[in-house]
Amino acid sequence: MSKILLRSALVAALVGVGSAAIAADISGAGATFPYPIYAKWADSYKKETGLGLNYQSIGSGGGIKQIKANTVTFGATDAPLKADDLEKSGLVQWPQVMGGIVPVVNLDGVAAGDLVLDGPTLARIFLGEVKTWNDPALVKLNPSVKLPETAILVVHRSDGSGTTFNFTDYLAKVSEDWKTKVGSAAAVEWPTGLAAKGNEGVANTVANTRGSIGYVEYAYAKQNKMTHTKLINKEGKTVAPTKEAFQAAAANADWANSPGYYQILTNEPGAASWPITAATFILVQKQPVDAAATGDALKFFSWAFAKGDKEAEALDYIPMPDKVVGLIKKTWAADIKAADGKAVYLGN
Numbered sequence: 001m002s003k004i005l006l007r008s009a010l011v012a013a014l015v016g017v018g019s020a021a022i023a024a025d026i027s028g029a030g031a032t033f034p035y036p037i038y039a040k041w042a043d044s045y046k047k048e049t050g051l052g053l054n055y056q057s058i059g060s061g062g063g064i065k066q067i068k069a070n071t072v073t074f075g076a077t078d079a080p081l082k083a084d085d086l087e088k089s090g091l092v093q094w095p096q097v098m099g100g101i102v103p104v105v106n107l108d109g110v111a112a113g114d115l116v117l118d119g120p121t122l123a124r125i126f127l128g129e130v131k132t133w134n135d136p137a138l139v140k141l142n143p144s145v146k147l148p149e150t151a152i153l154v155v156h157r158s159d160g161s162g163t164t165f166n167f168t169d170y171l172a173k174v175s176e177d178w179k180t181k182v183g184s185a186a187a188v189e190w191p192t193g194l195a196a197k198g199n200e201g202v203a204n205t206v207a208n209t210r211g212s213i214g215y216v217e218y219a220y221a222k223q224n225k226m227t228h229t230k231l232i233n234k235e236g237k238t239v240a241p242t243k244e245a246f247q248a249a250a251a252n253a254d255w256a257n258s259p260g261y262y263q264i265l266t267n268e269p270g271a272a273s274w275p276i277t278a279a280t281f282i283l284v285q286k287q288p289v290d291a292a293a294t295g296d297a298l299k300f301f302s303w304a305f306a307k308g309d310k311e312a313e314a315l316d317y318i319p320m321p322d323k324v325v326g327l328i329k330k331t332w333a334a335d336i337k338a339a340d341g342k343a344v345y346l347g348n
Contacts, residue, residue, distance in 0.1 A: 026297045029056035030063015030076030031162050032198040034097060034280040036219040038076075040311045041304050048303075051296060059198060061160020061186050067091065067283045073293045075283040078162020079186045083259035090286045092335045093260045094328040095279040096301060098318040100218045100246040101167055102228040102276070104206050107133060109146060110227060113240055116141050118232040119174025119267070119275065125213060126154055126171065127178060128192030133211065141232075148211075154193030155205045155214035160186040163199060166278040167215045170266035174275075215276075218246075219315040233275045234267050241274055246318050249277035255324045284336060291338035298332055298345035306348075 028038075035057040042053035056062070060077035067075030068089050076096075086093055103117060117125075121137050124130045130137055134147045157164045165186040172179040182188050196205040199216045203224055206214040218241050221228045230240050239245050249268040255261055265277040282301060288294040305328075309319040320328070329348075336344045 025052040025054045027072045028074040029066045029072045031060045031078045032057045033078045033217040059159035060162030073297045078280045079165035080262045086260045098250045098279045100274045102241045104226045105213045112227045115229040123171045123175035123178040150211040153212040158195035170276045173267040235271045237271045245274035249273035295344045
């Protein structure tokens with residue numbers, strides 16, 4: 001078993017410990033983007049409260065389907081639903097944490113941060129137009145890097161994915177060809193490459209495939225010591241994926257004036273901004289069938305807002321600002337109601 005698969009299995013076992021011991025575990029499903037931090041929070045929360053979290057890391061599309069079908073207490077997605085979809089489905093949505101999506105490569109002699117890519121060239125790679133690592137477009141961007149003649153193997157998601165939604169949204173913003181030929185969605189018709197399930201699957205495939213390139217949430221790259229690239233951002237500045245770069249992009253978000261907290265944070269302005277930054281969102285029923293279970297979920301997410309910042313930052317996620325957390329809690333109180341019309345959760 002590879003190191004990445006082993007780590008994923010250990011994290012899954014860690015999150016599932018509570019599910020075997022306590023029948024009232026919080027149930028959720030969805031995005032793989034936030035899985036590393038949800039796993040860490042779950043472990044700390046169980047130690048503090050005794051309540052476990054049974055979270056299925058199945059991709060944003062699966063999380064949306066499950067919460068709409070009311071088979072889990074909460075869904076998680078990196079592809080936010082628009083206000084009309086939320087209203088139609090009877091759902092409440094809020095951002096829980098933010099992070100960065102990074103291109104990762106497997107190239108002999110190339111270390112993390114050695115390779116620089118710009119948006120148009122990245123799009124041409126995923127279109128299958130740039131076929132080898134010593135293509136002139138890559139050589140021009142990386143004059144001091146010895147690039148091999150190795151063929152480029154693209155690795156992309158096989159499942160409906162919020163990570164894909166944000167990655168393709170970025171490519172559509174920086175490449176007219178990508179916009180017209182492929183577009184932006186949680187699942188697209190990829191012009192080339194191998195498919196893998198989840199951030200875990202993409203990370204594992206890239207780590208084990210020479211000459212490959214994929215895209216993952218930065219925590220996966222960091223935890224597994226993968227070779228990430230730098231990117232040239234909207235201002236023409238070369239930036240590395242760091243907490244500061246993710247925060248610079250996230251600072252552009254106008255959460256207070258966004259119905260359903262709908263925000264896309266790709267290709268944001270700012271000299272320090274990382275171009276593929278994203279928030280990950282939680283979805284719950286406005287009038288849940290099991291109000292007590294939803295209350296337990298909100299307690300967990302409230303705890304994460306209050307006590308989970310250090311763990312999030314250690315994995316290079318960006319916590320939500322305090323002002324935004326205040327708005328989110330007002331949303332909970334106003335919009336998530338039991339059958340008797342009372343708020344499911346009024347805690348701090």
